[in-house]
Amino acid sequence: DSGVTQTPKHLITATGQRVTLRCSPRSGDLSVYWYQQSLDQGLQFLIQYYNGEERAKGNILERFSAQQFPDLHSELNLSSLELGDSALYFCASSFGGGNTGELFFGEGSRLTVL
Amino acid sequence: ELKVEQNPLFLSMQEGKNYTIYCNYSTTSDRLYWYRQDPGKSLESLFVLLSNGAVKQEGRLMASLDTKARLSTLHITAAVHDLSATYFCAVGDSNYQLIWGAGTKLIIKP
DSSP: OOSOEEEOSEEEEOTTOOEEEEEEOOTTOOEEEEEEEOTTOOOEEEEEEETTEEEEEOSOOTTEEEEEOTTSOEEEEEOSOOGGGOEEEEEEEESSSSOOSOOEEOOOEEEEEO | OOOEEEEOSEEEEETTOOEEEEEEESSOOSOEEEEEEOTTSOEEEEEEEOSTTOEEEETTEEEEEETTTTEEEEEEOSOOGGGOEEEEEEEEOTTSOEEEOOOEEEEEEO
């Protein structure tokens, strides 16, 4: 158990809909990272927050947004969903804002768009 | 821009054999990480390599880092079926972000 909690574990929805994925980082970690992993694909970095502020942005679509709240949990919002958004979405956390240490990953949220 | 290349991307091997996965990167870095992922599961940190010449071992896995050659290796000794997984390397760039390799899918046959 990495200490990173993600909900929901599974989500099935229809095209055009909007979903919210939630992540609670390890106790004491200030950074949260979001990654997307499509079937048999590598990891695509989406976005990082550090202590409530956006720190780095990767290949995140405009239809997607995220935020980190004062209690350090984070939410990833996916809207106008398309079939191609079906993927495993991982949250990871680390203590620092720049990654000089390892990331700890949650179990992921599997999104299926029908 | 830092680029990370893993090879091979797919490896099928017999139990009991030895093999090496390579992780090459394009610009200077002294931080490299290896992760393991079982199918449909989370990523588990295996090794953190933070200096040139670093070598770490855990069971049948050994990782090393040569920052001059910009190369890390993950060596598997006397492979067993339980090591079947996808292995990712990730390299820290100058902006303190991780750049990920594409992953090596390892299948070990009994």
